[in-house]
Amino acid sequence: MRAQFASGTLTDLQRVNLLEELLQAHERAVEKRKAEARESLMKDAQQIRAERTAARKEDLEQEKQFIAQLEDQLKAETEEIEVLRQERQRLQEEREELELEGAWQQHQLELEAAHVPGAVLPELVEAELEKAERARRRGLAFWMKMICLIFVSLQLLLVTCVGLCSAVRPEL
Structure with a gap:
């Protein structure tokens, strides 16, 4: 029929029908190419989404690991701080005891030097009162x-x- 079309032996109606068929075939081919292109774009989009999702999961996993490391560090530092606080408290109590002992020894030396038996120095009394006050506060x-x-x-x-x-x- 195409040969007849080219040779001019077809009637106008046949030419119109043939042109409509060719136009429809062309439209189907265009639609088919569009559908293939859409399908290709959808596959590409799905692949990109999958890659992004995988990247996000990897980022989240790294962040979780980082957070876990920070929490471990924080816990270790908190424990260290607590140990240091306890040590400071122990040293403070030890210092107070040494101060009291020093005051007592000073009192003893002054008693021996003054040869006054049973005399109480005001510093010793004050040290005892301070110790009692600290104990009360604790x-x-x-x-x-x-x-x-x-x-x-x-x-x-x-x-x-x-x-x-x-x-x-x-x-x-």
Whole structure:
């Protein structure tokens, strides 16, 4: 039929029909190429998404490992700080005992030098009072009193604030 078309032996109707068929075949070919291109783009997009997802997972895994390392470091440093605090407390108590011993020895030397039996020096009494005060401060009763004082202060502050708000805005 194409040969006839080229030779001009076809009628106008046949030419129109043949042109419509050729146009439809061309449109089908174009649609087929578009579909193939879309399918290729979809595959490429899926591959890119998969690569990005894998990269994100790898990044997250590295971040998790980094966080775990930081947590381990923090835990080790926290334990070290606690050990150092305990050591400092022990050394402070030891220093206080040495100071008290020094004051006692000084007292003994002064007693021997003065030949006054049973005399008590004011420094020794003051050192004993300081030691008792430190012991009281380290005690549970001292801290319980401090906590209660803070709690009562906060309650009074809250009541004051509520009272002020009520005075400013009575509808509240």
